[in-house]
Amino acid sequence: MIREIAYKIVLLLFSIIILASASFAQSSKYLPNKPGKWTYYSNIKSPGTEVAAFNKNLAVLAEWFHLNVPILTNPKGFDVLTTSFGIWDDKYKLQACNYGLRSELNFDFQLFLSDLARGGKWVIEPPHYSFYINNTETGHGTNSNFLGWDNTKDPQSLEAAMDKAAAGLNDLFRIFPLVRDIAPGVKLYGDGNLIVFNPNRPPFWIPVTVKEIMEVKLAYYKVKHEIDSINYEKMLASWAKMNFNPDPEHTMRPQLYQMIKQEFENFTTEELNSPAYSDASDENGISSINAQGNGRAVVRFNPDCWDRSLPVTAVQFMSLQYRPATEQERDEFKPRNKGLEDFVGKFFNKLPVGKMGILIDKK
Structure with a gap:
């Protein structure tokens, strides 16, 4: 029941994005058969060898998705713009449990349109999906956000x-409660929280x-x-x-x-x-x-979950919202969204989650 409600929320948000994005369906035809391409870009531009090493690891991670998820390997009807973003926060570093550099990997499904006046492609707030790397604040959906010292008013x-x-x-x-162990190093918790980790390390949550x-x-x-x-x-x-x-x-x-x-x-x-x-x-x-x-x-x-003999640039923990669509959900999505397919649902359905344990860096 919770899963169905959550998925309907995703559908609703996707529908709102479609309606809010210039109502392209009313003035521009979607081109579902036009071949697309994959592009990867890192938005992490800070100087230094550490960031360069982290970017290299993120590029390898992104390429795995490119090669292993069919909708990304052979896009049709859209281009895939994959972007990595850094997440920097001095307060985050104060917590003893944090070690690895954080990032977010985002996939934009940039739909092709017949209206060349709009550039022929939906690039502003297109359908998209993202997940997190080395971020201890994700994977459970219940982040604490207690404020620290406020320099505007506190002593x-x-x-x-x-x-x-x-x-x-x-x-x-x-x-959320554990739903099931999908494979060594891959666990699924309630509300679609998928965790990818090193099964040879101590438990990530205690x-x-x-x-x-x-x-x-x-x-x-x-x-x-x-x-x-x-x-x-x-x-x-x-x-x-x-x-x-x-x-x-x-x-x-x-x-x-x-x-x-x-x-x-x-x-x-x-x-x-x-x-x-x-x-x-x-x-x-x-x-x-x-x-x-x-x-x-x-x-x-658990701070001991991290293998601190590895550099902070290593990928040691990943958290994703995993919501594969049922056949009924896919059938209902299209008429509700002016003929568009559920690209995010297709992404989930073809994502080989059982193999994702290999993405974690280990010695």
């Missing part, structure tokens, strides 16, 4: 403490206990409480200069830390040592954490 004295606390909390995330996540939450909200309290006092001082003195009983003083602290203290010793689950319901309070198995398991990315 500089708490910069290091806030960034450290946020990095610790962003290390943790929820995962469980977190209730005690662990509650301590991390408390560490974060304790620093945040300090910052919010300082900013709150600044706000009161600013109001006082304007002769505005609200009733203290009706002002919202920071109190989130105390609420989570109370929830922590309410757990029994047995619960604190149990695997943590997250479920946003009233009974789980502000923290959403429980030890009863309700919701999704809370895990962290």
Whole structure:
């Protein structure tokens, strides 16, 4: 049921893109039989030998898809523009679990059109698909995004403490249940999350206990409480200069830390040592954490998953949204989208996922 709903969302988004992209079907005919070509381009242009080595590895990875997915090998009705993008983030580097350089590999299906006034090809927001390389924040669909220190308003004295606390909390995330092991080094989780990894390394995700996540939450909200309290006092001082003195009983003083602290203290010793689950319901309070198995398991990315004897430019972890289309879904797609085929669905259906383990660099 979840898969069907998710796939319908993909169809809806694809339909919106089609309608929003100059309504080409009303003024230009699609040319499905015109032979196309494959092009690869790297958008990672930073200087240095490290980036050059990473680009070389990404080009090899892209070429594997070119040679092993028929819709990319012999495109018809469109050109395939494949582009690699770098993902750089100083905050990301603060997390102990991160090692490899990150990238996104994107496939644009640039449909041929009869309208030469439009360039004869759909190049602006065409149907496309992308996936991630060496990105520990993907593959589960439940990214944490707790903000670190804000240089526009937070005290500089708490910069290091806030960034450290946020990095610790962003290390943790929820995962969908395992659907099946497709092949050594290839696992499929719920909601179409496909993970490609080195099966000879330790597990890429490791469980977190209730005690662990509650301590991390408390560490974060304790620093945040300090910052919010300082900013709150600044706000009161600013109001006082304007002769505005609200009733203290009706002002919202920071109190989130105390609420989570109370929830922590309410757990029994047995619960604190149990695997943590997250479920946003009233009974789980502000923290959403429980030890009863309700919701999704809370895990962290395992730093030991990386083979650190390999350079950071090596491809060691890949995460994809994998949603092969059923025959019925393919049949329904075409009339809904003015005669266009479901190129992304065809990509999934022909993707040899069982062979993808060879794409991971190993010693």
